[in-house]
Amino acid sequence: MExxxxxxxxxxxxxxxxxxxxxxxxxxxxxxxxxxxxxxxMDIACAVxxxxxxxxxxxxxxxxxxxxxxxxxLGEVITLTATVTRAFNTSVEIYVEVLASEITGQNPRQCNxxxxxxxxxxxxxxKPTAVPSVIPLTNEEKKQYEVAVRRRExxxxxxxRMKPEEATELQxxxxxxxxxxxxG
Numbered sequence: 566m567e568x569x570x571x572x573x574x575x576x577x578x579x580x581x582x583x584x585x586x587x588x589x590x591x592x593x594x595x596x597x598x599x600x601x602x603x604x605x606x607m608d609i610a611c612a613v614x615x616x617x618x619x620x621x622x623x624x625x626x627x628x629x630x631x632x633x634x635x636x637x638x639l640g641e642v643i644t645l646t647a648t649v650t651r652a653f654n655t656s657v658e659i660y661v662e663v664l665a666s667e668i669t670g671q672n673p674r675q676c677n678x679x680x681x682x683x684x685x686x687x688x689x690x691x692k693p694t695a696v697p698s699v700i701p702l703t704n705e706e707k708k709q710y711e712v713a714v715r716r717r718e719x720x721x722x723x724x725x726r727m728k729p730e731e732a733t734e735l736q737x738x739x740x741x742x743x744x745x746x747x748x749g
Contacts, residue, residue: 585642643663
């Protein structure tokens with residue numbers, strides 16, 4: 566039985582900012598933050614954001630490609646900002662950006678970003694439950710919202726849960742890339 570979604574929420578409602586200082590026990594022998602620690606913190610920030618949006622416990626369903634653009638050094642401070650981009654039936658997509666800077670906040674740089682997907686969990690049944698929709702307000706939020714459908718289709722194809730021929734949004738996107746068509 567399809568559950569009704571609750572009223573939509575703006576992204577500001579659930580935006581989550583987390584800050585960590587890189588300490589010696591967080592680093593590898595080269596003095597850089599270990600990637601697994603960063604992934605853990607990303608998962609935590611995204612889970613808090615997703616739970617706030619959904620109003621329930623959540624479980625990580627998937628993480629899109631994570632690459633490490635620049636090393637994060639001992640003594641630097643990282644700021645993780647997690648924002649919900651779109652809600653589907655029982656899941657939400659969260660975008661997380663990681664900035665590193667000196668402890669004073671000087672010289673910030675983006676070191677990492679990724680998309681996480683979480684499923685909302687009903688506390689009584691332990692099963693997935695409906696989530697509120699997302700109300701995008703800014704142009705960037707609207708762009709993230711629109712493109713989220715293609716990212717979702719790609720995730721489902723890669724997980725073997727959707728056949729490529731069923732991915733209509735991806736097909737439409739790639740058909741626009743044919744010679745003579747412009748994507749804008």
